[in-house]
Amino acid sequence: MTIDMESVVGSFAENKDLARDLRRQSIEPALAAGETVILNFAGVTGATQSFVHAMMSELIRTYGEDLFDKVLFQKCSAAVQEVVETVAEYMLESL
């Protein structure tokens, strides 16, 4: 499954409610069904750490580093990539 992030969050990802809903309503069910999820960030210039945390932290707690075999990040700007890596790093450190 591929999720077009820009259509969900616009050009800047900061709304944690949307992040939580996206995780609960789309990503978690897809992962539970054994699907690979591609988050396509084309058109999204930036994201807050809070947004990415709300979208990813529980998934990292559940799947650990194996999550990154199941969820792929596509067409990320350098800023988005840095924030995703930040959240991944501190969550994996926290486990």
Place this chain on the structure above:
Amino acid sequence: MKIHLSNSDFLRTFERFVRTFDPSEPHVLDVTTHDKWVSVHPAVLAMVAALGRQVPKENVRLDDVTAASGHYLDRMGLFAALGKESPYSIVKHESAGRFIPLTQIRTSQEQTRFISEMIPILHLLPDQADAIKYVVGELVRNVLEHAEASSGAFVALQYHSKNNMVRLGIADTGIGIMSSISRSWRIRGEAEAIRLALTPGVTGTTRREGGTETNAGAGLFFIKSMAVVSRDQFVIYSGSGLYKLLMRDKRIKGFPTLHANPFLDRHRWTEGLPYFKGTVVAVDLSLGQTPEFVALLAAIRAAYSSAIRERKKAGVKMPRFID
């Protein structure tokens, strides 16, 4: 309550402004202004607007503004935010490129709308825009999630083209940082509450490392770090304590160390100030001084992970060596 707006209330002298605040008689707000010139940081306006929502409109006084620059208060939306009729009948110019007047934000939808609309008004470059969106997004969300403020957040921004700086202020009249952090942490005073609030990975919602599913406790650390790197000031005023990140010495070259403990940064801590029930956050961001946003994020990431490792190390039982 009484508060005075002077001819120079900016972050360098923020403590002086705060000392003009008299929180007694909480059902009245009396705002006075310098008789010749008014010039204040957006955080000052945000604080006054937030206080104004705590009292009935008819109990707010903002009269006798004689300062030649008094129309500035009108254009920044202070009269409207306080529910007062403006004495100025000036023709409003297009605000593009200069400022975002006081805006009240109570929901995440209002926050998203505010962020998407502010950048075209400020006319910033894309990289600069992301940094400002980031700061506003995190600060407003902090208020909506942690402050329990019925009137939400009051935000204002001003871009100063002369020094290529954005001044940003946000205020709420919620429970304040000490009460918020105390929900999960046993703390001994306001200084410790501020220290924890600015420490990466510490949130008032849990003591668990990594935070909850929606809170990591990193927002204020990111913003303070941005101010450290861009050699700017950053202020948090809550309760009767005020933390101010002081400007980094320009003679010291190179990328700064980003401390997890804000009291290791060049700072000033002031306590015993007039009690403000809520929180004011103010930040100046010199856009010309800010390295690429991505480089900044990379440095923050390293500091964040290091802080977690240090905490985990501190909590792990180590071998004890005895005679």
